[in-house]
Amino acid sequence: MAYWLSSIITVLVIYIAISIALYYLQDYMLFKPEKLPIDFQFDYENQETKEYNLETRDGATINGLRFFPKGESKGVVLYLKGNSKSIKGWGKFAVDFTRHGYNVLMVDYRGFGKSTGRRSQKAIKRDLQLVYNKLKEQTTEDRIILYGRSLGSGFAAKLASMNHPKMLVLDAPYYSLTKVTARYAPFMPLSLLLKYPLPTYKWLKYVQCPIHIIHGTHDKLIPFKTSIKLSKVNPKLTKLHTVIGGGHKNLNNFESYHTMLDDILNKIPKTIDLQTTSINVIHSSKPNKKKA
Known part of the structure; x- marks a missing residue:
């Protein structure tokens, strides 16, 4: 066998082997769950749960x-929430909403915390719709806010596209998980291999409520430019909030984040009479010619 043919076959076998490994191991790479015993007691200082x-x-x-x-x-x-740990740790962020007078419901995805069941993108979407339906039995949709953080942003966008919540807030969202993982494995056929493509951009097209996107400019995991791109998917309903210097896991450490959250949760949107603005004024690119 020619050397070049043998080399091609070897590379092809390695490529296929890596592809198979990525397919079967992606759950372990994507999800970092913390499991809790069934009798675990949640306890948060100054929080009623x-x-x-x-x-x-x-x-x-x-x-x-x-x-x-x-x-x-x-x-x-x-x-x-995001892809790691359980609501045991994520619960400390509930104060950012309860202090504004909102109830907060956090759930663990399958295999996280005390939640059970075989995990898949379809199953998680179905679970979250079930949770949303239960909320609708207790209150009206115009009182429900969807907040998706990192991994949860895709699921939140999907829920918002299928329902009519008061608003959708995306914290450090991704365009799609296919795009995120492509940065680390650019030569792999990820569109075929990924079990969790989570195409946030596709779902945002069908969202009919106000969309708020919060992102840090120094996010190394999901670049800030991702949110700029997402903000253009449904621009009439979207507002982009920039946390200067914010990373992927530390937005809550910035005063600007809490100021933005206060603005999102408490300010009543005003209707602007565009006819009273300069919206139709065009900047001249040529200097005015002097009359003789």
């Missing part, structure tokens, strides 16, 4: 935690 367990049609259990504000509630924030 209630634990829920929701049974799915395929026999899985989705565990969730609800945080209550002090005083009358303005609505509920369904907080869809």
Whole structure:
């Protein structure tokens, strides 16, 4: 056998082997779950909580935690977390919403915390729609805010595209997981291999509520330019909020993030009479000619 042919076959075998490994190991690379014993007790200082367990049609259990504000509630924030740990640790971020008078519901995806069941993109989407439906039994959709953080941003966008929440807030979102992973494996056929493509950009097209995107300029995992691109998908409904210097995991350490969140949650949008603005004024590119 010619040397060049042998080399091609060797490279092809290695390529196929890596592709197979990526397909079967991607769950372990993408998800970093923290499992909790069934009798684990959630406890947060100065936070009133209630634990829920929701049974799915395929026999899985989705565990969730609800945080209550002090005083009358303005609505509920369904907080869809990132790809690591469990709501045990993510619960500390609920205060950013309860302090504004909102209930917060956090749920663990399948295999996280106390939640059970075989994980897949389809199953998670179905689980979250079930959670959303339960919320609709308790309140009206105009009081439901969807907040998706990192991995959760794609699922939040999908939920918003299928329902009519008050608003959608995306925190450090990705264009699609296919695009994110392509940065690390540019020569692999990821569109065929990925079990979780999560095409956020496709779902955003069908969202009919206000969309707020929050992103840090120094995010190394999901670049800031991703949110610029996403903001153009449904521009009439989208507002991009920039955290100067913010990374992927530290936006909550910036005062500007909390100022933006306050603005998003509490300010009533005003209708602008564009006829009273300079919207139709065109800047002249040529100097005015002097009359003789």
